[in-house]
Amino acid sequence: MEDLIxxxxxxxxxVDFDTCTTLIDDxxxxxxxxxxxxxxxxxxxxxxxxxxxxxxxxxxxxxxxxALIKKxxxxx
Amino acid sequence: MNxxxxxxxxxxxxxxxxxxxxVAFSNEDPGCDLTFEMVYDRSRAIGSLLQSKGYYAxxxxxxxxxxxxxxxxxxxxxxxxxxxxxxxxxxxxxxxxLILQTLNPRVMICDDETREIALSMNFAGEILLYSExxxxxxxxxxxxxxxxxxxxxxxxxxxxxxxxxxxxxGVVACHRSVIDYIENLSEVLEFNHDTRFANQTPLYFDACLxxxxxxxxxxxxxxIVPKSLFMFPIKxxxxxxxxxxxxxxxxxxxxxxxxxxxxxxxxxxxxLTNIAFGSEVFPIKQLNLWKEALPNCKFTNLYGPxxxxxxxxxxxxDREFDxxxxxxxxxxxxxxxxxxxxxxxxxxxxxxxxxxxxxxxxLTIGYxxxxxxxxxVFVQNPLNNIYPELIYRTGDIGKRNERxxxxxVSRKDFQIxxxxxxxxxxxxxxxxxxxxxxxxxCCVYDKEKDKIKLYYVGDIETGEIISILxxxxxxxxxxxxxxxxxxxxxxxNGKIDRKKLASM
Numbered sequence: 231m232e233d234l235i236x237x238x239x240x241x242x243x244x245v246d247f248d249t250c251t252t253l254i255d256d257x258x259x260x261x262x263x264x265x266x267x268x269x270x271x272x273x274x275x276x277x278x279x280x281x282x283x284x285x286x287x288x289x290x291x292x293x294x295x296x297a298l299i300k301k302x303x304x305x306x
Numbered sequence: 307m308n309x310x311x312x313x314x315x316x317x318x319x320x321x322x323x324x325x326x327x328x329v330a331f332s333n334e335d336p337g338c339d340l341t342f343e344m345v346y347d348r349s350r351a352i353g354s355l356l357q358s359k360g361y362y363a364x365x366x367x368x369x370x371x372x373x374x375x376x377x378x379x380x381x382x383x384x385x386x387x388x389x390x391x392x393x394x395x396x397x398x399x400x401x402x403x404l405i406l407q408t409l410n411p412r413v414m415i416c417d418d419e420t421r422e423i424a425l426s427m428n429f430a431g432e433i434l435l436y437s438e439x440x441x442x443x444x445x446x447x448x449x450x451x452x453x454x455x456x457x458x459x460x461x462x463x464x465x466x467x468x469x470x471x472x473x474x475x476g477v478v479a480c481h482r483s484v485i486d487y488i489e490n491l492s493e494v495l496e497f498n499h500d501t502r503f504a505n506q507t508p509l510y511f512d513a514c515l516x517x518x519x520x521x522x523x524x525x526x527x528x529x530i531v532p533k534s535l536f537m538f539p540i541k542x543x544x545x546x547x548x549x550x551x552x553x554x555x556x557x558x559x560x561x562x563x564x565x566x567x568x569x570x571x572x573x574x575x576x577x578l579t580n581i582a583f584g585s586e587v588f589p590i591k592q593l594n595l596w597k598e599a600l601p602n603c604k605f606t607n608l609y610g611p612x613x614x615x616x617x618x619x620x621x622x623x624d625r626e627f628d629x630x631x632x633x634x635x636x637x638x639x640x641x642x643x644x645x646x647x648x649x650x651x652x653x654x655x656x657x658x659x660x661x662x663x664x665x666x667x668x669l670t671i672g673y674x675x676x677x678x679x680x681x682x683v684f685v686q687n688p689l690n691n692i693y694p695e696l697i698y699r700t701g702d703i704g705k706r707n708e709r710x711x712x713x714x715v716s717r718k719d720f721q722i723x724x725x726x727x728x729x730x731x732x733x734x735x736x737x738x739x740x741x742x743x744x745x746x747x748c749c750v751y752d753k754e755k756d757k758i759k760l761y762y763v764g765d766i767e768t769g770e771i772i773s774i775l776x777x778x779x780x781x782x783x784x785x786x787x788x789x790x791x792x793x794x795x796x797x798x799n800g801k802i803d804r805k806k807l808a809s810m
Contacts, residue, residue, distance in 0.1 A: 240787065243769030244776070254534070257396075260781060261536040262725055265563060281539050281569040289537070 231296050237270045238292060251291040259289060267295075277302050312458040314481050314488075315349075315384050317522035322346040325499070325525040331374035333530040334545070340374040342525065345381065348440040352382025352415070353449055355434065355442035359413070362387050362452070365464060365674075367406070367414040369393040369424055372509055372530060375436055377518060379415045380463070380509075382439070387452040389461040389478070392510040395420050400778040403427055404473055405466055408675060415439060458482040464674050465512050467612050468729045468783070470720065472736030476674035479512070483615040486667040488519040490639035494620050495582055495606060497553070501526035502577070504551040506536065506560050507726070512612045516555040516582070536560055539569040546575045554578065555608070557726025558586040559756075565592045570599040584608035584617060585726040587714070590627045597623075609635035609714060611700045612728070613672075613683065614664040618642045619712060634711035635704070642666040644712065645697060646704055651688040654705065659715055662704040663687075663697045722751040724758060727782045731758070734785065737778045738762060741771065746794050749785060750808045760785035761807050763794050 238247045241263050245253075253259045259267070267289075268279050277299050288298045326343040340348075356366065366383040368390050370376040376392070383390035391409060393402055412431045416424050424433055458481040466474040497520045505528050507513035517528040529549045535542040542564060546554075554561075561583055564570075581596070581603055588607065597605065610617035621636025638644045646653065646660040654660035665687065672680035687695040703715040720731040731749040738747040738760060747762035762771070768788040775784050789810075795803040 242772070243767075243788075244773040254537070257534075259537070261533075261563060262559075262782070264537045265559075265566075266786070268567070279567075281567040281572055284538055284540065284567060286534075286538065 231292070233274050234271070234296050234299070235292055237267060237274065241266060247292040251293075253292075254286045254290045264289060271295075271299060275299055275303070311485055312481060313384075313453060313456055314462060314484050314519060314522075315381060315453075317488075317519060318342070318346055318349070318381060321522055321525045328525060329527055330521055330525075331377050331528050331530070333374060334532050338374055340378060342522075345378045347444070348375075348378040349381035350385050350444045350449060351442045352379060352434075352436075352439045353385025353387075353452070354445040355439050356383065356386030356388055356413070357445065357448045357452060358442070359432070361413050363460070364388055364413075365391045365409045365411045367391045367393055367409065367411045369395070369402075369414055369420045370417045370436060371395045371419060372533070373417070374530065375417065376509055378440075379436055380518070382415075384462050385449055385452070387456055387460070389463050391464045391466075391476070394508060394510045394780075395423065397510075397780055398777055399423070399427060401474065401780060405476070408473070408476060409464070456481070458485070459671070461671060465510060465612060467511075468721070468727075468733050469679075470730040470732030472733050472740075474733075475676060475679060477512070477612045478671040478674050479615050480671055483668050483670050484515065484519065486641055487515065487615040487617070487639075488523060490641060490668075491516060491617060492520050492523060494622075494639060495553075495555075495580060496604075497524055497526060499525045501553050501580075502549065502551050503528040504546055504549065504554050504556075505530045506554065506556040512616045513555075513557075513585070513726075515616050536563060539564045539567050540573055543569060543573045543575050546578065547573075550577045551575070552577045553580040553582075555582040555584075558583050558588045558592075559725050561596065562589065562592040565595040565599075570595065574599050578603055580604050580606075582606045582608050584610075585728075586723050587632050590629050590631060590633070593623070593627070593633065607633045607635060609712075611664070611698065611702070613670050613698050613700070614642070614666075615668045615670055618664050618666075618668055619644065621711065632713065634707065634709075635714050636711050638664075638666075639668070642668050645687070645689070646706065646712075647688065647699075653689065657705060657708075659703050659705045661718060662700045662702045662712070662714075664700065665695065665697045669696060669698050720749075722753075722758070724751070724756060725782050727780075729758075729783055734758070734760070734775070734779065734783055737775060738771065741766065741774055744771075746802070748794065748802045748804060748807055750804055752808070757786040758783075759807075760788040761791050761794070761810075762788065763791050766790075 322342045329339045330342045332339040366388045368379045380390045461478045464476040469475040503517040505517045521528045605623035607621040608617040609619040619635045621634045643665040645663040648660040683699045687697045701718045743766040744764040795806040797803045
């Protein structure tokens with residue numbers, strides 16, 4: 231989880247990713263961020279997020295995104 | 307091209323007779339559809355209102371959210387003989403205020419939401435509410451008088467681009483340059499009345515001309531894609547299919563967002579037959595994924611500066627490219643000439659690199675209230691010492707390949723293209739340097755990763771800098787990475803060592 235928070239903090243040092251649950255709804259993350267986050271997750275966790283999982287629900291909070299990474303890791 | 311056409315609104319005057327009830331502009335909400343008749347009536351009402359209030363031949367700021375209504379407000383300004391200046395609701399207040407200072411406009415058109423923001427900005431002029439303005443009575447006589455008076459070199463809009471001094475520059479375009487552009491672009495991309503555009507680019511740049519005016523010319527349809535969909539590839543393709551989109555003119559990053567996530571394994575755009583892209587280099591690997599997914603689709607690379615109205619060169623992708631090649635920018639539209647000038651201001655020889663210069667009717671008028679900057683780049687053709695002939699020096703370096711096709715090589719200065727936006731790194735640096743605790747800073751662009759990196763010396767945390775910049779600069783200009791240094795590396799001449807920073 232810490233590694234993920236670091237990826238997000240690099241993009242938006244001013245956001246509290248531990249508590250924020252409206253990253254998409256409040257337009258904190260934009261399309262560029264999503265692309266960056268997905269490629270960094272790929273590097274850091276060796277996890278490929280498939281297109282069908284790139285939906286608002288999975289990116290609204292760090293927790294949701296972390297749960298998605300875990301889910302994909304478990305499936306492998 | 308109809309040689310008689312002097313005014314861009316003649317497109318609408320004509321097409322409304324043919325397709326009054328067809329939807330011209332729409333978005334994800336069917337309740338917001340605007341038919342050609344609605345666009346015609348609303349924009350003429352706005353034009354009449356501006357006229358009756360004494361606004362003429364002056365900038366009218368259109369400060370509205372991205373919506374079909376905003377487009378009809380643009381046209382309203384043109385019917386009124388004024389020129390529209392689109393301002394975005396997501397633009398930071400500081401930047402909007404800078405633009406307003408340059409323009410000093412007397413009037414602004416707002417929707418209900420942006421009106422509140424405008425009021426909080428101490429805007430001294432009159433605010434016209436869109437929902438009220440469209441109820442104004444159409445004054446046929448006044449609109450005809452305006453039309454008769456107008457000439458085709460009168461301005462129709464101003465769009466602002468990044469300026470290296472920290473102050474955005476307003477590029478002024480006229481009827482003639484836009485008509486020339488639309489006619490030639492339409493011929494190359496073969497638009498027609500069945501064309502269904504999905505608009506991606508913001509309405510506050512020239513990029514959206516590619517959809518707005520051909521829609522009027524042909525009686526086509528433009529659907530505005532919600533910005534949030536460009537984060538979610540499958541939803542985006544579903545949207546294209548739902549709206550039966552057959553044509554897109556998008557920045558490359560919007561297209562690669564779809565292809566790079568293997569979206570095509572799940573879903574493909576079913577109706578898409580015409581893809582134009584530009585403003586950035588299309589990685590061949592991604593282009594190949596698109597070609598594979600849509601074997602019958604036409605792909606066209608477009609190139610052009612805002613100062614030449616929109617695009618001025620095109621290349622129809624007609625062959626395979628190696629992964630290390632780049633797609634050519636090809637050659638000019640009809641009625642445009644491209645000169646490649648070397649440092650001695652001579653025409654480049656085969657394969658020699660030089661500055662891409664544009665000649666022709668498609669040149670815009672120049673920068674608003676800035677003769678100095680205008681005269682630096684809109685200059686006399688150095689090859690012509692017989693009569694006055696303006697060229698626009700793009701600052702882009704290009705060369706011709708062995709097939710005679712133009713290739714984009716790099717920039718002459720510190721301007722970059724990031725996510726399809728044109729950015730002066732100097733504008734970011736000026737805003738960082740204005741922060742009290744900053745001693746020195748430098749921005750470099752990592753082309754490979756498409757990232758802006760900020761290096762600085764000063765007693766301030768990176769998070770704080772980013773927060774401050776977010777209040778001053780548009781989202782796409784915020785550095786992707788900021789790093790604090792103890793000392794700034796310098797060259798032997800004492801300048802900031804950009805090369806060293808770039809390799810860090």
